[in-house]
Amino acid sequence: MWQAEHVAMLLNQAGFETEIVPLVSSGDIDMRPIDSTRQVGVFTKRIQQALIDDEADIAVHSLKDLPTEQDPRLQLVAVPKREAVNDCLVSLHRYSINSLPEKARIGTGSRRRAAQLKHRRPDLTIEPIRGNLQTRLEKLNSSEYDAIMLASAGLTRLKMDAVPRVELPLEEMLPAPGQGALAIETLASASDVITKASCLNSIESRAAITAERTLLANLNGGCLAPIAAYSHIQNGVQSLRAIVLSTDGQERLEDERSAPFDPSVWQAVATELANQATENLANRGARELIHRGRDDAQ
């Protein structure tokens, strides 16, 4: 709802009228772990269906939740300027990764977060956790966990500034492809809406998430593999950093590269960065790591 209202506000500022169509996704209702027994798109399918059924003109998603495979009936029209991309560690004691007590129990359902944490602290125990932010924070308070890991963007959007959190630097915890960005989708045939919604696009955020998501798609990672990627543009240069890990965090492959950013060919630059990173990681065994991770989960 925050995301939809935020986008409505941006559209209003651009002079367009909006109406919110509240929807509930299967990912909101079904509290089983999000694993390979479930389909992709648990947070986005219901919202996309509203476009197809003409219940809504514009879909607003967390970009991180949007599968990389594009439904041909739909179009990713805009990526607004990205917010906080990093993850944070939430605990009553404001632990950092280094100061967590020996063998602490950490709540996360993300293999990417678990693997990066275990890489630094093999002694920690990872426990699954699901539910919206409020539910997860209640579980922390009832001391089922010593700490939980969350995207900072979620806490910031919900103005949960009172929650004791330690921001994790990108060197310790690289985010998921698309983390902290929103995705605005429409029907591919809705040219009028496409023209209006395009004004919300940030070309730099779009270029960054394109590099991250192309890498994810190239590696066939889906949303479950321990793959982290972060791209951004600074001083006319686009950089891409990517990490692939084994689920236990013991093995870790990293790639970092950059290229001059040119807005007129942003898509080619982003794709080329991702393709080169993929090739380098694949040559070092990334596909095997990802494959093994899949078997671990079954």
Ligand SMILES: NCc1[nH]cc(CCC(=O)O)c1CC(=O)O
């Ligand atoms: N389905 C989980 C999800 N999808 C997007 C966010 C956070 C906000 C974002 O990354 O844009 C979250 C929660 C989390 O990872 O803590």
